[in-house]
Amino acid sequence: MKHTISVLVENHSGVLSRISGLFSRRGFNIDSLAVGPTHDPAVSRITIIADGDDYTVEQIEKQLNKLVEVIKVKTFAQGECMARELLLVKVAAGADKRQDIMTICEIANARVIDLTTGTMTLEICDKNEHLRRFEELIAPYGIIEMVRTGTIAIQKGAEVIAPKK
Amino acid sequence: MRITAAQAMAKCLTAEGVSVAFGYPGAAICPFYDALLETDIRHILVRHEANAGHEASGYARITGKPAVCIATSGPGAVNLITAIATAYADSVPLICITGQVNREQIGSDAFQEADITGAAEPFVKHSYLVSDPNDIPRIFKEAFYIAGTGRPGPVLIDVPMDVQREEIDFEYPEKVDIRGYKPTVKGNPMQVKRVYKALCEAEKPLICVGGGVFAAGAIEEVRGLARKMQIPVITTMMGISAFPSGDPLFYGMIGTHGVKTANRAVQECDTLFLVGARVGDRAVKTPLALEKTTRIIHIDIDPAEIGKNIGADLPLVGDARLVLRQLLDIAEPAKHDDWLAHLETFRTEKVFADVPAGTVNPKLFIDTLSKAMPDDSVICADVGQNQIWTCTDYRFEDRGRFITSGGMGTMGYSLPAAIGAKLAAPQRTVCAICGDGSLQMSMMELATAVQHEVPVKLVVMTNTRLGMVRELQTKGYGDRQTAVFLDGSPDFVKLAEAYGIPSMRVTDKESMDAAIKRLAEDEGLLLVEVTVDKDFPTL
Ligand SMILES: Cc1ncc(C[n+]2csc(CCOP(=O)(O)OP(=O)(O)O)c2C)c(N)n1
Numbered sequence: 045m046k047h048t049i050s051v052l053v054e055n056h057s058g059v060l061s062r063i064s065g066l067f068s069r070r071g072f073n074i075d076s077l078a079v080g081p082t083h084d085p086a087v088s089r090i091t092i093i094a095d096g097d098d099y100t101v102e103q104i105e106k107q108l109n110k111l112v113e114v115i116k117v118k119t120f121a122q123g124e125c126m127a128r129e130l131l132l133v134k135v136a137a138g139a140d141k142r143q144d145i146m147t148i149c150e151i152a153n154a155r156v157i158d159l160t161t162g163t164m165t166l167e168i169c170d171k172n173e174h175l176r177r178f179e180e181l182i183a184p185y186g187i188i189e190m191v192r193t194g195t196i197a198i199q200k201g202a203e204v205i206a207p208k209k
Numbered sequence: 210m211r212i213t214a215a216q217a218m219a220k221c222l223t224a225e226g227v228s229v230a231f232g233y234p235g236a237a238i239c240p241f242y243d244a245l246l247e248t249d250i251r252h253i254l255v256r257h258e259a260n261a262g263h264e265a266s267g268y269a270r271i272t273g274k275p276a277v278c279i280a281t282s283g284p285g286a287v288n289l290i291t292a293i294a295t296a297y298a299d300s301v302p303l304i305c306i307t308g309q310v311n312r313e314q315i316g317s318d319a320f321q322e323a324d325i326t327g328a329a330e331p332f333v334k335h336s337y338l339v340s341d342p343n344d345i346p347r348i349f350k351e352a353f354y355i356a357g358t359g360r361p362g363p364v365l366i367d368v369p370m371d372v373q374r375e376e377i378d379f380e381y382p383e384k385v386d387i388r389g390y391k392p393t394v395k396g397n398p399m400q401v402k403r404v405y406k407a408l409c410e411a412e413k414p415l416i417c418v419g420g421g422v423f424a425a426g427a428i429e430e431v432r433g434l435a436r437k438m439q440i441p442v443i444t445t446m447m448g449i450s451a452f453p454s455g456d457p458l459f460y461g462m463i464g465t466h467g468v469k470t471a472n473r474a475v476q477e478c479d480t481l482f483l484v485g486a487r488v489g490d491r492a493v494k495t496p497l498a499l500e501k502t503t504r505i506i507h508i509d510i511d512p513a514e515i516g517k518n519i520g521a522d523l524p525l526v527g528d529a530r531l532v533l534r535q536l537l538d539i540a541e542p543a544k545h546d547d548w549l550a551h552l553e554t555f556r557t558e559k560v561f562a563d564v565p566a567g568t569v570n571p572k573l574f575i576d577t578l579s580k581a582m583p584d585d586s587v588i589c590a591d592v593g594q595n596q597i598w599t600c601t602d603y604r605f606e607d608r609g610r611f612i613t614s615g616g617m618g619t620m621g622y623s624l625p626a627a628i629g630a631k632l633a634a635p636q637r638t639v640c641a642i643c644g645d646g647s648l649q650m651s652m653m654e655l656a657t658a659v660q661h662e663v664p665v666k667l668v669v670m671t672n673t674r675l676g677m678v679r680e681l682q683t684k685g686y687g688d689r690q691t692a693v694f695l696d697g698s699p700d701f702v703k704l705a706e707a708y709g710i711p712s713m714r715v716t717d718k719e720s721m722d723a724a725i726k727r728l729a730e731d732e733g734l735l736l737v738e739v740t741v742d743k744d745f746p747t748l
Contacts, residue, residue: 061327106513
């Protein structure tokens with residue numbers, strides 16, 4: 045089962061390597077890991093999508109908490125968060141296919157961000173499943189390059205994950 | 210006060226009450242070594258950096274406080290890793306200080322550059338690569354705090370040479386505040402009550418003591434609770450000597466190499482109370498079966514240990530000493546006569562098998578040794594058969610102390626650990642017991658002991674084999690013995706002589722008695738080589 049884990053960490057160099065090292069060392073499987081600053085410049089936030097049963101997730105949480113630079117760890121319950129990923133994709137599409145692709149983009153809430161005579165570059169920001177569906181729709185036109193971020197997630201409603209452990 | 214960062218590092222150590230440091234110099238740590246001259250800190254020059262770490266480890270295990278080891282950049286730092294990993298596995302508080310190349314050289318593969326914070330990451334509780342000399346006081350304060358509190362462990366501080374040379378304003382901070390590090394110490398009072406209730410409900414309770422009891426300084430408390438409630442006690446390898454061997458409530462060490470009484474007790478108890486024991490795979494082979502049949506109560510300062518290897522019905526996060534005190538406060542005397550009588554039936558008289566002429570039964574040697582040694586002796590066992598013989602046959606008194614590399618099983622640990630322990634407790638007799646293989650992993654430290662006049666005792670069980678591996682090959686590989694023959698080893702008695710260390714060889718009952726008398730009574734250094742049959746079994 046997939047779990048979304050938010051980790052607040054001190055914004056030090058080396059923190060990310062400690063965290064990624066911990067995952068590989070302890071054999072935890074991660075699908076994605078995204079890191080960036082927060083509104084507090086001393087704190088960064090990492091979102092991890094991890095695969096495993098309840099025992100594994102409990103272990104991940106506890107082992108993360110042992111890292112001195114980890115301030116807070118929270119695993120979201122099912123449906124408790126909103127998650128987004130960003131995908132950029134370059135398609136080999138000449139003039140004849142542009143209209144079709146733009147229709148797909150319109151329906152999928154994607155954007156065309158660059159255009160050449162032979163290629164189109166598209167951007168979409170959405171949930172993981174939607175990105176996957178979009179990719180399927182675009183694939184037949186000939187994907188020549190694709191890049192995507194890891195998932196980032198935030199809690200629904202008024203509650204926040206604040207830096208206190 | 211304007212001083213160099215190197216002087217600040219030395220002052221930090223003094224401020225932390227450090228009086229001994231173990232190390233080995235090199236260019237990148239020279240500024241710090243120079244500054245150490247201005248302190249009262251006694252520097253012990255080791256003969257290999259791994260042993261600096263092991264010596265600090267022995268020292269820390271006796272004092273209960275973080276101990277300091279020092280190495281230069283590159284090869285010096287990398288040599289430390291085995292000791293860091295060994296300390297980490299046994300939760301021993303170390304402050305490891307390494308030199309590093311100048312800041313602008315980092316990442317350029319400069320001479321003697323090694324990414325030691327990166328390389329040691331899996332084995333440290335925390336580490337620092339100091340980039341701003343002004344951070345030195347805060348980092349040292351934090352490092353000592355992190356190493357010595359919560360679940361203790363090694364902390365590494367890597368200091369580039371140019372950082373050591375820069376001048377800073379020095380003031381040692383009084384407090385630490387680390388956002389992400391707030392170890393729990395006191396047990397949740399409600400949970401303490403539940404634990405007590407479970408202990409009262411148990412008909413066949415059993416206390417399993419691990420190394421955490423030493424880390425927490427909870428020996429008196431665990432003995433107190435066991436005696437008050439008449440609960441039998443077993444230990445893991447790391448818990449040995451937390452309970453006197455001769456106590457009627459004591460049933461020995463559990464595990465793969467444990468004793469039958471202890472393992473039977475674990476199987477038959479209805480409530481297992483784990484105190485600072487992480488249920489490693491060598492201690493309990495089938496935790497899943499055990500948790501099904503037995504109510505598990507687990508005290509640990511490290512929440513991550515609870516539920517990791519064995520499911521706990523009653524988890525209790527906290528410092529073992531405080532939690533046990535909380536329990537002692539509410540505990541009423543209890544009796545478990547039937548259960549204890551039942552366990553008594555598993556006890557067997559020790560019988561020492563006859564051995565070929567010219568050799569000595571190592572178990573008999575250790576049993577006899579323990580009867581002769583002073584009550585408060587510190588015994589450091591190495592790794593291998595010699596370790597298990599010591600675990601099963603040394604009888605610890607009230608004030609005795611056992612030290613070994615339990616989690617990592619690092620050969621060569623015993624001699625340096627004994628040197629460290631002796632420096633921490635000069636008035637106690639400290640004896641290392643090792644094999645002829647393990648001694649050859651750290652025998653260069655004989656020079657350290659001589660140079661710094663650290664009068665440890667050393668027993669070498671010479672079976673001319675890597676005995677434990679030989680036995681594994683005998684049992685598991687159709688006795689196809691390979692790479693276990695220690696031909697080419699020196700004559701250890703002569704080796705000791707070469708170092709100017711008195712030595713004796715034990716080959717029979719008579720020489721055994723003479724050697725044991727000297728081990729127990731001599732003031733100075735002494736090496737005793739015990740000739741053991743090559744096929745003598747572990748158990
Ligand atoms: C550094 C290290 N290398 C290898 C091993 C594997 N090992 C475990 S026991 C053992 C044999 C130890 O031989 P010796 O010190 O002679 O002791 P004995 O078992 O004969 O008492 C070996 C090689 C180890 N534990 N540590």
